[in-house]
Amino acid sequence: MVQVGQPAPHFKGDAVFNGEFKEISLSDFKGKWLVFFFYPLDFTFVCPTEILAFNDQYEKFKTAGAEIVGCSVDSKHTHRAWQALSPKDGGLGKLKFPLLADITKDVARDYGVLLPSGIALRGLFLINPEGKIEAQTVHNLDVGRNVDEVLRVLDGFQTAKTSGEVCPANWTKGKSTMKATPDGVKTYLGSTR
Numbered sequence: 001m002v003q004v005g006q007p008a009p010h011f012k013g014d015a016v017f018n019g020e021f022k023e024i025s026l027s028d029f030k031g032k033w034l035v036f037f038f039y040p041l042d043f044t045f046v047c048p049t050e051i052l053a054f055n056d057q058y059e060k061f062k063t064a065g066a067e068i069v070g071c072s073v074d075s076k077h078t079h080r081a082w083q084a085l086s087p088k089d090g091g092l093g094k095l096k097f098p099l100l101a102d103i104t105k106d107v108a109r110d111y112g113v114l115l116p117s118g119i120a121l122r123g124l125f126l127i128n129p130e131g132k133i134e135a136q137t138v139h140n141l142d143v144g145r146n147v148d149e150v151l152r153v154l155d156g157f158q159t160a161k162t163s164g165e166v167c168p169a170n171w172t173k174g175k176s177t178m179k180a181t182p183d184g185v186k187t188y189l190g191s192t193r
C-alpha cells in the first residue's frame with residue numbers, strides 16, 4: 001500500500017516527450033522533487049484541462065526544483081497522437097513534461113489508483129528528492145485538480161524542510177511559518193486572531 005513518508009513505488013516505462021518516445025523511470029528524478037500524477041484516459045474531457053493547467057504552470061514548478069510526469073493507462077502511441085493535435089482540436093499540443101504510458105496498468109496498481117474498470121483515479125503524488133512520498137491526493141473522476149494548490153503544497157514542504165518550522169492552514173509562500181511547539185502555536189495564533 002502506498003503511504004506518505006514511505007518510498008515511492010519504482011516505475012519505468014515508455015513516455016512521450018517532445019513528440020518522441022523516451023524511456024523514463026523514477027530514478028531519473030532522484031535529487032529533484034517530482035509531481036507524479038495519474039489521469040483516467042487520453043482523449044477525454046476533464047483530463048486535458050488538467051494536463052494543460054500543469055503545462056501552463058510548468059515554469060513555476062521548474063523554478064521550485066520540481067519536475068512533472070503525467071501517467072495514464074493509455075499506450076505511448078495514443079499519448080503521441082493526442083499531443084499531435086492542437087488544443088483547439090481537442091488535443092494537447094506540445095507539452096513541457098512527459099506522459100508515461102501504463103498500458104500494463106502496473107504503475108497505477110502499484111500506486112493504488114487503479115479502478116476495477118481498468119482506468120486510474122485522479123491520483124497525485126508529491127515525491128521528495130530522496131524518493132519518498134511527501135503528499136498524495138486521490139479523488140474520483142468528475143472533478144479536475146487545482147494546480148495552484150499542488151504548487152502551494154510543494155512550496156510548503158520545501159519551506160518546512162529549509163526553515164525547520166511548519167506551515168499552518170492556508171499558508172502560502174512568503175507568509176509566516178510557525179514553530180512546532182506549544183509556544184509556537186500560541187505565538188502564531190496570537191498574531192493571527
